[in-house]
Amino acid sequence: MSEQETASPRMTRLRVTIPPLKDLVYEQCGYAVPATFACGFVDLHLDDWERAERDWENFVALVLDTDAVHPRASGGVAIRQAVEAAAAFLVDDELWPWCPMCKLDADDRTGGDR
């Protein structure tokens, strides 16, 4: 078992549900996400936790259908890969200047990129 899985006994069983942002704030969340990710993502949404959580869930659900998750990964393993890939994508060197889900909504409303 990896160090992360043994760090917290509560996190040894990978749950098949998208972890909310508020569970990713701390280092021992069980997922390898950058330390500033959760707070930074909420900050992008002007402290609107509900909107940030919704966009986070939509983004992870989208990542679950990409090649960022191993084709044979399933259940909690797939969730962990998707969560970590999503966070890594959004952070990279620094957090994206906008939320990609919010931008998609805005583009849909304005009829595509201008």
Place this chain on the structure above:
Amino acid sequence: MVSPRPTGVRVPGRPPPHDRLRDRMRRRLRALGAYTGVRHWLLVRGTPLLVVFAVLYVVNGVVIGWKTTYDVTIGITSPGDREVPVPALAWFLSVCGWLAAPAVFGAVAGAVVSVAISGRRQRSIREALSRNEPA
């Protein structure tokens, strides 16, 4: 030892909202993409099909009688038979009975068998030995 807070991080001004049951259920539903193969199909497509079939079965049971409904479903009685009072309704059930229901139940059987088959040879030697050690 507590790790120092990274520079440039602003703590959100509002605390996170309380976790409600519908939030937990929504997150679990959005996580269905984590499953693969037949299990994913069963959860995403098979369950709605099964629900439609169940509703159709119950409606037919109430309208044309339970025995006739069962006979039409498994093909003993034709939906156009004289003893079927509402053939139009029975035709839908009959098509589901030989088309949709076997697809769903076949997928369930396939998933069960594939889980049993693929569950072998998943452990390392160390894990296998640690489970066989006497207490």
